[in-house]
Amino acid sequence: MNKPAERGAGEGFDEPADIVEAILALPRPLLLATDVDGTLAPIAARPEQARLAPGALDVLLRLAARDDVELAVVSGRSLDELLHQFGLPPSLHLVGSHGAEMEHGAPLDDNETALLGGVTDALAEIAATAPGARVEHKPLAAALHVRGTTPDDATRTIAAARAMFGADSRVHVHEGHQVYEVAVRPATKATALAALRARLGPGAVAFLGDDRSDETAFVELGVDDVGVKVGSGPTAARYRLATPSDVVQVMQLLAPPD
Numbered sequence: 103m104n105k106p107a108e109r110g111a112g113e114g115f116d117e118p119a120d121i122v123e124a125i126l127a128l129p130r131p132l133l134l135a136t137d138v139d140g141t142l143a144p145i146a147a148r149p150e151q152a153r154l155a156p157g158a159l160d161v162l163l164r165l166a167a168r169d170d171v172e173l174a175v176v177s178g179r180s181l182d183e184l185l186h187q188f189g190l191p192p193s194l195h196l197v198g199s200h201g202a203e204m205e206h207g208a209p210l211d212d213n214e215t216a217l218l219g220g221v222t223d224a225l226a227e228i229a230a231t232a233p234g235a236r237v238e239h240k241p242l243a244a245a246l247h248v249r250g251t252t253p254d255d256a257t258r259t260i261a262a263a264r265a266m267f268g269a270d271s272r273v274h275v276h277e278g279h280q281v282y283e284v285a286v287r288p289a290t291k292a293t294a295l296a297a298l299r300a301r302l303g304p305g306a307v308a309f310l311g312d313d314r315s316d317e318t319a320f321v322e323l324g325v326d327d328v329g330v331k332v333g334s335g336p337t338a339a340r341y342r343l344a345t346p347s348d349v350v351q352v353m354q355l356l357a358p359p360d
């Protein structure tokens with residue numbers, strides 16, 4: 103399978119209209135899959151403060167109502183947050199915890215529960231060394247957030263977490279903007295997209311995301327798919343937009359209001 107060449111940082115952003123043209127040219131039905139934080143919702147100082155960009159929910163619902171579009175939200179957030187913090191309806195294909203939570207998946211077994219307890223305690227000990235750091239509890243993971251710390255503390259605490267879990271084969275690490283997440287069940291956005299593709303059988307996939315965890319999905323896209331990276335930084339995606347508002351604009355061009 104041909105892969106698009108990796109793009110460096112600072113190559114500039116694409117015009118929303120060009121991305122819309124590329125997506126409209128894809129074979130149908132289209133699986134349109136999108137990340138949330140940094141893609142549909144501006145990054146907030148605290149994760150619980152994040153909300154969808156203006157117009158995002160309306161246009162998601164319009165896209166989902168199309169006969170030739172399957173709309174999926176693929177996020178590192180828990181399914182509960184997707185439903186209740188962001189108000190995303192369960193009628194969409196909602197995938198939480200990087201794919202570990204699909205269709206209200208199986209609860210943790212005893213081994214996973216014990217492992218998650220140990221991970222949570224270890225990350226809490228690291229967080230306690232840096233004012234402003236905190237540990238978020240997720241159904242299948244614990245996440246060390248360092249957005250509220252000094253830059254030095256952020257670097258030091260993430261390095262400490264890496265030293266502890268980077269080579270631990272029992273766990274699955276997701277690194278993002280100012281967050282180090284340790285999951286006890288294997289899942290990536292690539293495996294989530296592959297599962298959606300297998301279940302829904304689309305003609306092509308368009309995937310939008312902003313973070314390192316989204317790169318696992320971008321590199322697996324085929325020549326008939328479209329990847330859109332939001333923000334700066336290296337990416338395997340073919341296209342690039344600047345902000346969640348631009349993402350909403352692309353979606354509005356794909357599904358104009360009546």
Ligand SMILES: [Mg+2]
Pocket residue numbers: 137138139140141311312313
């Ligand atoms: Mg994101």
